[in-house]
Amino acid sequence: MKHAPPPADGQAPDRRTAAPRPPADEAQTPDAFEARLRAIGAARYHDRHPFHHRLHGGDCTPDEVRAWVINRFYYQSRIPMKDAAFMSRVESPALRREWRSRIENHDGGAPGEGGIARWLRLAEAVGLDPAYVASAHGVLPATRFAVDAYVRFVRDMPLLDAVASSLTEMFAPRIHEDRIAGLLRHYDFADDRALSYFRTRLKEAPADVAFGLAWVLDHARTRPEQDAAAAALTFKTDVLWSQLDALWAAYVEGRVPPGAWRPGEGMA
Numbered sequence: 001m002k003h004a005p006p007p008a009d010g011q012a013p014d015r016r017t018a019a020p021r022p023p024a025d026e027a028q029t030p031d032a033f034e035a036r037l038r039a040i041g042a043a044r045y046h047d048r049h050p051f052h053h054r055l056h057g058g059d060c061t062p063d064e065v066r067a068w069v070i071n072r073f074y075y076q077s078r079i080p081m082k083d084a085a086f087m088s089r090v091e092s093p094a095l096r097r098e099w100r101s102r103i104e105n106h107d108g109g110a111p112g113e114g115g116i117a118r119w120l121r122l123a124e125a126v127g128l129d130p131a132y133v134a135s136a137h138g139v140l141p142a143t144r145f146a147v148d149a150y151v152r153f154v155r156d157m158p159l160l161d162a163v164a165s166s167l168t169e170m171f172a173p174r175i176h177e178d179r180i181a182g183l184l185r186h187y188d189f190a191d192d193r194a195l196s197y198f199r200t201r202l203k204e205a206p207a208d209v210a211f212g213l214a215w216v217l218d219h220a221r222t223r224p225e226q227d228a229a230a231a232a233l234t235f236k237t238d239v240l241w242s243q244l245d246a247l248w249a250a251y252v253e254g255r256v257p258p259g260a261w262r263p264g265e266g267m268a
């Protein structure tokens with residue numbers, strides 16, 4: 001028997017047995033809308049990607065871990081740039097005041113502090129030259145396309161869509177906990193210094209998520225606004241998923257694109 005595929009944004013299929021959904025032009029209640037956003041994460045967040053299962057389960061080779069560290073650094077490096085692009089468009093001092101800690105968390109207050117510096121400690125722990133990783137030389141073209149698309153999305157789309165796109169972070173604490181436990185269990189390089197990025201995010205992310213979610217629930221009042229926010233979150237899950245697809249094709253299947261990092265390059 002053929003089954004219809006689930007709807008792309010992760011909503012429950014509209015069956016006669018399910019609770020009736022409001023007509024498509026009627027706003028959802030905040031609770032129903034929040035449940036819709038969470039369903040998008042449950043269906044589409046990158047914790048479901050086979051690369052993460054391989055990484056957290058101890059099945060990655062040292063070079064696969066290095067490739068992930070190099071490519072994921074590009075994402076990290078662009079997060080404060082997208083937050084600066086966001087803030088440049090915000091007219092409310094109150095919203096800017098809430099948002100600026102995101103940039104501070106990644107950049108720190110001095111050289112050697114902040115999330116970017118902590119990610120480079122992970123790079124060092126896996127044997128890479130941090131200067132090579134910071135250069136973003138050797139990043140996969142698909143990583144660059146996906147991450148740059150996220151920065152442009154936040155720069156160009158309505159503020160509601162931009163804030164909603166950050167809400168994948170609702171689902172990040174669990175993946176960070178799984179990662180800390182999995183890396184500590186399976187890989188010799190893993191210790192407190194190497195993994196400090198993830199431990200710190202566990203402390204920082206909840207405040208960002210609480211603020212971002214409350215802001216989206218408060219500002220997405222009409223059905224078209226709710227649909228736009230759900231589409232923005234769906235777009236962001238695609239940004240994350242496609243980076244892991246590219247990593248898998250290049251370093252698990254061995255189809256490294258021209259110009260991308262090759263094992264042996266950029267070592268300390």
Ligand SMILES: O=C(O)c1cc(C(=O)O)c2c(n1)C(=O)C(=O)c1cc(C(=O)O)[nH]c1-2
Nearest residue numbers: 079165166167168169170172175176201240
């Ligand atoms: O390790 C992860 O899986 C993961 C995912 C995400 C995310 O869901 O976008 C972020 C982070 N980590 C993260 O550490 C982080 O600082 C962060 C900021 C943002 C954002 O969109 O503003 N996402 C994420």
